[in-house]
Amino acid sequence: MTKAEHVDVLIIGAGLSGIGAAAHLVKDLPGTTYAVLERREASGGTWDLFRYPGVRSDSDMHTLGYRFRPWRGHVALADGQSILDYVRDTAREYGVDEHVRYGHHVVSAAWDSLTARWTVTSEVAGETRTTTTDFLWACSGYYDYDEGYTPHFEGQDRFRGQVVHPQHWPADLDYAGKRVVVVGSGATAVTLVPAMAAAGAAHVTMLQRSPTYVISVPGKDAVKKRLTQLVGERKSYAVTRWKNIALQSALYRVSRRRPDLVRKVVRTTNVAQLPPGYAVDTHFKPAYDPWDQRMCLVPDGDLFTAIRNGSASVVTDRIATFTETGLDLASGDRLEADVVVTATGLNLQVFGGTELTVDGETVKPHETMAYRAMMLSGVPNFAFTIGYTNASWTLKADLVAEYVVRLLTRMRSTGSRAVVPVRDESVAEVPLMDFDSGYVQRLVHTLPRQGTEAPWSLRQNYLYDALAIRTASLDDGVLHWR
Numbered sequence: 154m155t156k157a158e159h160v161d162v163l164i165i166g167a168g169l170s171g172i173g174a175a176a177h178l179v180k181d182l183p184g185t186t187y188a189v190l191e192r193r194e195a196s197g198g199t200w201d202l203f204r205y206p207g208v209r210s211d212s213d214m215h216t217l218g219y220r221f222r223p224w225r226g227h228v229a230l231a232d233g234q235s236i237l238d239y240v241r242d243t244a245r246e247y248g249v250d251e252h253v254r255y256g257h258h259v260v261s262a263a264w265d266s267l268t269a270r271w272t273v274t275s276e277v278a279g280e281t282r283t284t285t286t287d288f289l290w291a292c293s294g295y296y297d298y299d300e301g302y303t304p305h306f307e308g309q310d311r312f313r314g315q316v317v318h319p320q321h322w323p324a325d326l327d328y329a330g331k332r333v334v335v336v337g338s339g340a341t342a343v344t345l346v347p348a349m350a351a352a353g354a355a356h357v358t359m360l361q362r363s364p365t366y367v368i369s370v371p372g373k374d375a376v377k378k379r380l381t382q383l384v385g386e387r388k389s390y391a392v393t394r395w396k397n398i399a400l401q402s403a404l405y406r407v408s409r410r411r412p413d414l415v416r417k418v419v420r421t422t423n424v425a426q427l428p429p430g431y432a433v434d435t436h437f438k439p440a441y442d443p444w445d446q447r448m449c450l451v452p453d454g455d456l457f458t459a460i461r462n463g464s465a466s467v468v469t470d471r472i473a474t475f476t477e478t479g480l481d482l483a484s485g486d487r488l489e490a491d492v493v494v495t496a497t498g499l500n501l502q503v504f505g506g507t508e509l510t511v512d513g514e515t516v517k518p519h520e521t522m523a524y525r526a527m528m529l530s531g532v533p534n535f536a537f538t539i540g541y542t543n544a545s546w547t548l549k550a551d552l553v554a555e556y557v558v559r560l561l562t563r564m565r566s567t568g569s570r571a572v573v574p575v576r577d578e579s580v581a582e583v584p585l586m587d588f589d590s591g592y593v594q595r596l597v598h599t600l601p602r603q604g605t606e607a608p609w610s611l612r613q614n615y616l617y618d619a620l621a622i623r624t625a626s627l628d629d630g631v632l633h634w635r
Contacts, residue, residue, distance in 0.1 A: 160186045162561070163273055163286035165505060166293035167191035167253045168198015170538040170550045172240050173219050174292050175249040177554035180221065182561055188284065189249065190257040190275055192298070192505070196244060200237040202298060205319040205494075207348025208233035211340040211450055213370075215377065215393045216401070216545035219243065223390035227378040229371060230452045257282070261508040262289055264533055269570035269635075271534065287570075290557060291537040292550075293505035295600075302498040308474035314491045319345065320499070328492050329353040334480060336472070337496030338365040340449050345496060347455040350464035357465045358488055360480070364439045364469060365446065366419055369426060369454035398615055401544050405613070408443035415443045426457035436467040444543055503599055504537060523585055523601040524574035524631060525622065526611045527553045533573040533635075536560075542586060543613045552615075552622045563627050563634075571635040580604040585611060 162178060164171050167189045178185045195201045200208075210217050214231045218224030222243050228235070244250040257275040264271050271289045275282050301320035309316065317326060319341050333354045335345050338361035350357045376396065380389035408415045416438075423437045439446075451457070459465035471483040479489040509516035511532055521529040526549075527536050538553045540546025560572055582602040603611045608631055612618055 157272070157283040157285050158188065159270075159285045160188045161286065162187040162288045162290060163271065163284055164189045164290045164292055165259050165507065166198060166291070167196040167244075167255075168292065168294065169200070169217075169236075169240055169547060170294065170540075171198070171292035172196065172244045172249055173547065173550055174290055174538065174554050174557070175252060176219070176221065176243060176247040177551075177558055179247045179249065181555075181558045182565075185561070187252060189253045190259050190273070190284070191253055191255050192258040194255050196250070196253055196255075197237045197240050198294065200233050200240060203233060203319065203322070204324070205322040205341070205345060206352055207344045209344060209452070210236060211344075211447075212545035212547075213374070213397050215374065215390060216397050217547050218390070218394075219547060220394070220551045222246070223387050225386055225390075227374045227381065229374045230450060259505060259507050261510070263513075264509075264511045264535075266512050266533070266571070269534070288534045288536075288557075288561065291504045291507065291535070293507075295501050295503065295539055297500040297502040297506075300500055301495075302500045303495045304497060306472055306475055308476065310475075311477050312475040312479075312493065313477050314479075314493060316493045316495060318495050318497075326492070330355050331491035332479075332489055333357045333492045333494065334488050334490040335359050335494045335496050337361065337494075337498070338363065338449075339496065339498065340447070342496040343367060343449045343451055343456050345494060346465050347451070347459040349494075350459045351455075354464075354492075356463075357459070358490075359465065359467045360472070360482075360488065361436075361467065361469050362471055364435075364437050366439055366443055366448045367423065367437060367456060368419060368448055368450055369422065369457060370450050370452060372452035398544075398548070402614070402616060405444055405543050412442035419443065423457070426454045426461075428461050431460075436469050447542060501597075501599065503601075509535070518601045519599055521601045522574075522576050522580070522582060522609050523603050523611065525556065525608050526585070526603065527556060528574050529601055530574050530576035533571040541613055541615065544615055548615045549618065552618055556622045559627065567634070569634045573633050573635075574631050575633050577604075577609075577631070580606050580609050 162185060164174050164187060171189050175187060175189055178187050209232045210230050213229045214224040257277050259273060259275050262271050262273045271286050273284045273286060301318045303318055328349060331354055333349055335342050335357060342359055346357050346359045374393060377389055377393040380392055423433050427433055473481045473483050479487060481487050503518045516532055521531060524530060529535060536557050538550050540549045582604055584597050585600045585603045586597055603609055
């Protein structure tokens with residue numbers, strides 16, 4: 154029997170979070186042994202999986218990029234391939250690529266208090282492999298890589314055209330000269346519509362049940378470009394990053410405090426970019442307040458441009474049934490289509506589906522409380538990385554990495570073998586994500602809970618988190634060291 158490999162830290166997932174986590178270990182804790190287990194055969198996570206037309210970031214790259222490694226250039230919303238290259242270049246620069254174990258589907262992780270170790274079981278090419286580690290770090294995001302969310306549509310089997318989900322885009326899909334209907338109104342939909350229209354579709358219709366807030370932003374950051382000329386890449390990146398953090402934070406705060414004002418500003422900018430007389434209140438006026446769901450950013454107003462030039466349109470209605478040649482709508486209208494793209498969202502999945510046990514007891518995530526939105530009550534030597542819902546994912550991922558480094562440094566200096574957050578039963582619990590997006594609401598009951606008081610409460614506030622995570626005492630009475 155092959156002896157299990159042992160590492161100080163085991164990271165699950167070789168995407169943006171996992172590569173960043175490993176790079177932090179390399180630069181901040183030299184000598185730490187680690188491995189990254191990746192279920193797919195390539196690194197990059199989301200940016201390797203999603204291959205649909207126009208795939209790009211929905212956060213600016215100066216905050217989606219790592220704090221420690223500048224995003225070079227002044228493109229704000231970068232294409233997927235450029236982001237994938239950035240992640241992989243980071244892995245090579247820090248030597249992380251040599252520590253990634255591909256094709257490792259982590260199915261379970263068992264903590265043993267006697268040995269103070271995790272035993273992690275992976276499926277690899279039909280075989281079972283075991284790795285042991287002192288500290289387990291889940292960086293696999295929170296959605297199911299295998300299946301996106303597609304609701305039941307009446308009559309779909311009658312449709313003679315092609316139905317595609319963006320999460321599994323066929324490389325050979327030919328939609329040139331064809332009528333395309335994109336079902337959805339989120340970030341994926343507003344990306345697909347102008348991209349497919351520009352790539353030769355006869356016409357692209359975005360069919361939405363209800364509108365989303367859509368904001369046009371410059372495709373390139375002029376401030377970053379000018380600063381780079383004056384002070385160089387690294388300094389200009391740092392300044393631009395803080396500029397964008399401040400702007401994002403201000404927009405979010407104003408949206409929550411003065412939703413009517415933000416709604417009015419967004420509507421005014423939409424009207425200016427749409428054709429005269431366009432039914433803006435029908436197609437671009439959501440029923441909810443700004444930032445109840447994530448706002449959609451479109452570079453240089455490309456969605457509005459496609460609507461103005463007639464290559465794309467928006468229909469706000471519901472699908473009654475598929476027909477052989479398209480869709481019948483609840484209003485009685487009909488959309489003819491050759492290709493239907495179901496940009497209908499994601500399925501949440503906790504920790505990539507890994508089953509956790511502590512001393513033989515199964516950990517039920519929804520029965521735990523999240524400590525600083527990165528550790529679980531009652532689960533020793535375990536951290537997880539999830540990003541913000543109102544800002545760039547990587548802002549939080551970098552902070553989680555800094556905190557894990559603090560924990561590991563403390564363990565190394567004091568000889569502690571385990572650290573575990575212990576829940577205060579007097580702290581009331583609420584859902585981890587207070588967010589109205591469909592993908593969250595469908596499965597939020599499966600996620601860990603958050604508390605109503607610090608350090609159990611989840612702050613969607615980078616400035617607050619940056620201060621707390623970097624300076625908070627590790628002897629706070631919640632973390633128990635052994």
